[in-house]
Amino acid sequence: MTPEELTKRIIAALTEAVDAKSLPLTPEVLTEKVKVERPKSRDHGDWSTNIAMQLAKTAGMNPRELAEIFAAAIGDLEGVDATEVAGPGFINIRLEAGAAGALVEDILGASSRFGAGEALQGQHVNLEYVSANPTGPIHLGGARWAATGDSLARLLAFSGAKVTREYYFNDHGTQIDRFAASVLAAARGLPAPEDGYGGQYIADIAAAVREKAQAAGDPDPVELEDAAAQEYFRAHGVEMMFAEIKDSLKNFRTEFDVFFHENSLYETGKVEAALEFLRTKGEVEEKDGATWLLTTKHGDDKDRVVIKSDGNAAYFAADIAYYRDKRERGADCxxxxxxxxxxxxxxxxxxxxxxxxxxxxxxxxxxxxQMVNLYRNGEPVRMSKRAGNIVTLEDFVDAVGVDAARYALVRSSMDTQLDIDLDVLASHTNDNPVYYVQYAHARTVNVAKNAAEHGVSRAGGFDPALLSDPADAELIGVLAQFPSVVATGAKEREAHLVPRYLETLAGAYHTWYGRRRVTPAGDDPVTGEHRALLALNDAVEIVIKNGLDLLGVTAPERM
Structure with a gap:
């Protein structure tokens, strides 16, 4: 029984109790307030709720008095073995072994869809992430957005949303001018401009552009006059950098539905159209020779220039047009x-x-x-041979692999600075969190294979009531939390909840593995308990794989 299913049953039972006692509580309040969670100590039961403490004042009753009424109603539910009131009004709930174990059947039946929800059904979410300027390789911060953004997209889709994964290319403005000038300088054997870009990749692109020109029968672009030469290197250099960024992301298992070019907003007149729309709403004003968006009307600390006095658009103008374009393409959020x-x-x-x-x-x-810091042998890793003064996505992947890189980058909340120890992340020990979780998955596969060799099969039937050992209950309780972890992660936009949950599940499974035998000892016969334990093992395999899939991380069968 998942916490969501138990919550629904509790709401129904409490609604009947409220009606019977004529308590001043509405079904809406019950639906909003009833929440179940795992107690800190399993000695207190499988689940707990503080609903009586939350609603006691509204009901005009002492919390424990209301808790006694609610506990009696919950105790009558099918699958509930016992309830007790603890402390100031907590209600602890203990499930029957069969009711708890029935979750295993749900997991096996749902398979790859276990944990999926419909909370975001009907919502169209446009999720933009990475969006690095096409002026160099993706740095480590961009890699974090790639891993987290892709995982969040998977979470949202798993929760029922229609998700458009989008990458915004800033291919309009001064940064592209500096990039083109840097590539041209490298092609001519000159140092990079003072405000330009360095690194071996600039020289590599310069050489590739010249090779492409030669293959096409074009004149050597370095011999063109300065403006024409810079334009040639701009057009072909940005295209090559763009293609390289796409390849890097694809190799990182991060693909996009839309690659949106900033320049298209100007070419299609969408900047002017967006500003004209806002002008008709009284949100735009001409003053001091420039065009301003009156953002102070909506809480900003000052109004913002969108068209400068020289007639050129400020960067914010593209932001305005781009947001409107997303909404016009159907994005609710x-x-x-x-x-x-x-x-x-x-x-x-x-x-x-x-x-x-x-x-x-x-x-x-x-x-x-926030940014990411890499350490090796206790020292910061700062330099990339190819990119000069940054660590790139490729550098990180080369050091630890795609699985470990993605997992490590998603594992912490995005709003915290992330320090990664490369020595730990590359190790095959339990100190390495991705290894710890992947090893648990491989172990479930090995247990199932060993069970088959000993004649243990789920085909013989499954009695969930046989999962009565405390270790079984503990593991089932962790499995039951997966749907709510997914739902919360999607709702709160917190993809890091998934790897943290997987580590908890892996720990519970490793403990269970050390205490329970799926195969009979010696010449002992195969029993229903063995089949039930195999079913529980296989349920863990499904949930770990589903969780790793949400992170874009593989679930190996052997380690």
Whole structure:
């Protein structure tokens, strides 16, 4: 029985009790307030709820008095073995072994869909992440957005949402000019401009552009006059950098539905159209020779220039047009995963959302991520031979592999700085969290294989009541939490809840494995208990795999 199913049953039972006692509590209040959670000590039961303490004042009763009424109602539910009132009004709930074990049947039946939900059914979420400038390889911060963004997209889709995974290419403006000038300088054997880009990748692109020109029969672009040469290297260099970024992300198991080019907003007139729309709503004003969005009307600390006095668009103008474009493409919610250097943008972005008549925090959500630090032998890893002064996505993957890289980057909340020890992450020990979880999955597969060799099969039938050992109950209790972990992760946009849960499940499974035997000892016959234990083992295999799938991490059968 999952906590969600138990909660529904409790709500129904308490609604009847409230009606019978004529208590001033509504079904709506019960639905909103009833929550069950695992008690800190399993001696207190399988589940606990503090609903009586929450509603005692509204009911005009002492919390323990109300808890006694509620405990009696819950105790009458099918599958509930006993209830008790503890402390100031907690209700502890103990399930019958069969009711608890029935969860195993649910997991086996649902298989790869166990944990999936419908809470976000009908919602269209546009999730934008990474969005690195096409002026260099993806750095380690971008790798974190890639792993977290892709995992969050999987979580949202698993919870019923329609998800558009989107990458925004900033291919308009001065950073592209500096990139083109840097590539041209490298091609001519000159040092990079003072505000340009360095690293071996610039020289590699310069050489590749010249090779492409030669293959196409074009003149050597370095011999063109400066403006024409820079434009040639811009067009072909950005295209090559773009292709390389796409390949890096694909190899990292991070694919996108839409690659959106900033430049298209200007080419199609969407910037002007968005500003004209806001002008008709009284949100845009001309002053001091420039065009301003009146963001202070919606809580920003100052109004924002969108068209400068020289007639050029400010960067914010593209942000405005881009958000409107997302909404016009059907997004109910536009989620942005941004780096720590964008924290100051939140106020103006939310004000812009409100200027369109949308609801900040609902139609627009912004998640800020902190940077990643790598350590090896206790020392910071700072340099990339290829990129100069940054660590790239490829550097990290080369060091530990895709599975470990993705898992480590998702494992902590995005709003915390992340320190990663490469020595631990590359090790095959229980100190390495991804190894610990993957090893648990491989162990479940090996247990099932060994069971088959000893004649233990689920085909002989499964009696969930035989899963009566405390170790079984503990493991089943952890399995039962998976759907709520998924639902909470999707709702709160917290993908890190999944790896943290998987580590808890792996720990419970390893403990269970040391205390229970799926195969008979010696010449002992196969019993129903062995079949039930195999079913529980296989349920763990399914849940670990489902969780790893949400992280884009493989579930190996052998380690």
């Amino acid at each position: 536009a989620i942005y995963l941004l780096g720590a250097d964008h924290h100051g943008y939140i106020g103006r972005m939310m004000a812009m959302c409100a200027a369109f008549g949308d609801k900040p925090g609902v139609n627009m959500q912004i998640l800020i991520g």
